[in-house]
Amino acid sequence: MVAAPCAVNAGPRPDSTPGPGHATHAAAVIDHRRPTVPISRSRFGAALPGASLPAATLLGILVLGAIVLGAVILGASPGAASAAPALPPPWPDDARSRLAALALLETLNADLLGHDSATLTLERWCGAHGLAAPARVTAARLRDAEGPADDAVRRLLGVDAGEPVRHRHVRLSCGDRVLSEADNWYRPARLTPEMNRVLDTTDTAFGRAVAALAFQRRTLSAELLWHPLPPGWETGAVLPPAGPGALAIPAQVLRHRAVLVLPDGTPFSALVETYTGAVLAFPPPPLP
Secondary structure (H helix, E strand, C coil): CCCCCCEEECCCCCCCCCCCCCCCCCCCCCCCCCCCCCCCCCCCCCCCCCCCCCHHHHHHHHHHHHHHHHHHHHHHHHHHHHHCCCCCCCCECCHHHHHHHHHHHHHHHHHHHCCCCHHHHHHHHHHHCCCCCCCCEEEEECHHHCCCCCHHHHHHHCCCCCCCCEEEEEEEEECCEEEEEEEEEECHHHCCHHHHHHHHHCCCCHHHHCHHHCCEEEEEEEEECCCCCCCCHHHCCCCCCCCCCECCCCCEEEEEEEEEECCCCCEEEEEEEEEEHHHHCCCCCCCC
8 A cells, every 4th residue: 555645854963963842862772671570589497507407417408498499590580581681782883883773764764654554564673673572563551641632633633623532642562672652643433333442441552453444544744863874974974983882772763743544535543653762672784
């Protein structure tokens, strides 16, 4: 399905200066893992008696304690490992890594522009780059960040003040990595009762919940929030010097604004999607 023409913000700006309304970029490499929950180990009972027991008895107690402790650790390890996967190797802070990061962001940007469902596009990206197994995108709804639709949103949706418009603010994750944060204002009157029930009572991603509508996506803008290379790099501009540490990938790297329409062209959803630096949370690609 071909996406409608969009207005892409092509004016680059240095990565050290965020645009209006954008979050300040992180100054260090982001750890996209969730906090690791420490393993709780029960303590052994009272202190071991010393001189009152024979040496053989003491040795047997120590061996038994070591066996029990080992069993506890082995039993807890799988859960701990799944909750906190190892970080990928850091990207070197050099011109080749910056060029690779820019190429990958433009690839993801084009993939999102060429498909109607951002959820399914992120799922393919997650699987292709080994971000999680299985590669399935899930939504975590943040109800405290939700609010009423303003006049601009209502104009996009073509509705007056009398028609209900609902708001969902979600984080889309693949495995333990949050790949995007999205605001979605939609018209419940254009959805089926079952779709509304799923959206009201579960954290199902919007694109998956309304897939049966065979909707189309009309992108309004697509903007890179991070420019790994400075303006004019392709015509000989001075590149940032290589650093001794890892490349600092900011918290937000890409933003899309779009409207979803029904097959007859009726708009029913307005979206603002902000993609995170976790879309690059895999080993740097091998370059010659």
